[in-house]
Amino acid sequence: MNALPGKVNGAQDDLRMLRDEIGLVGDSPEIWQMLETIQQVAPTNIPVLILGESGTGKELVANAIHRLSPRADKPFVVVNAGAIPEGIIESELFGHEKGAFTGAIGSRKGYFEQADGGTLFLDEVGDMPLPAQVKFLRLLEGKDFIRVGGSSNRNVDVRVVAATNKDLRDAVEHGRFREDLFFRLNAIRLRIPSLRDRLQDVPVLVKKFVNDFCRENKIEFEGMSEGAIRALQDYHWPGNVRELRNFVEMLIVIERGRRVDENVVRQHLPRRSEYDRRLPVPLNRRS
16 A cells, blocks of 8 residues: 555655754765664664764764654763774773772773763774673673773663774674674664765755855855866765865865866866775776
8 A cells, every 4th residue: 555645745854854953965865765764763772883984974873863862962972992092992981990000090981981871972893802892792781881990880871873884794704893792783784875876965965065164164155067066976985975075175265266167176186096096995907
C-alpha cells in the first residue's frame, strides 16, 4: 500500500527542517538518507559508529545525534583518540587519582566522567591502543570503570558516538582492534558520503560558505559564474567538505571585488598530477 501524498510531503518537510536545524547542507539522496538515519537513532541510547573520510563532517553528525536526543541539555564532549599520546590516553579518558603517576598532584576526571549524563563523541576510535580498548569495552557494557591509580569502580551514564576513517574490520583481522569492541560499536553504522559521491551538493555548499564567510568578515564578493561552479564539480575533493570550504574562502579573499569565473577556479585548483598523488588508492595507468 502506497503512503498518502500528504504524509510523504509532511515527512519530507520534517527532514528539511531537521537538515536546516542541525546545519547539514545538501539535497542529494545521500544527505536525505543520512537525515532519516539520524532521526531514527537519536532518541535511543544505542552506540553509533560513524564512518567517513576526513573532512566529511563526522563531528557535525555526532552533534546532531546529541541535539536530537533526550540528552540534548547535557554535555557533548568531543575527544580525538588519535591526538592523545598512548602513554596518557587512559588517564585522559578515564581520569586518574592523586599520585597515580609522576605529576599527578591531584585527582582528575576523565572525559567519560565529564560527559556523564550526556554524549561523548570519540573520533578516530580506530587509533585507540589495545589496553584502552579493554577499559572502553567494559564501560560500554557495564557503564563502570576504574580511574588510573584507583581501586574503586565508578559509574557513568554516557551515550557513545564513535567515528573513524579507517577500515575497522581490517584492523580486527590484523589484531589492532578488538573484535568484541568492534561488534559492540557496530550496532548502528552511519556512513557519511564523500563529497565526490555527492557533487550535486557543491552549488548549495558553495552558496552557504560564501554567505557565511562574507557575513562574518564583512566582505563584498561578486559571486561565481556557472562555469566556476562546474569547475568545482569537476574536482574530486580528497579533503571533502572541509577542503571545499577552505578553497572557497581563499577565492573570496584572493579575488575580492571580482566575479570568479571558470578560469580563475582552474588556476587555483591543484593540477591533476598533484592531486593524483593524494588519492587513497593507486590509479590504473598503462605503462
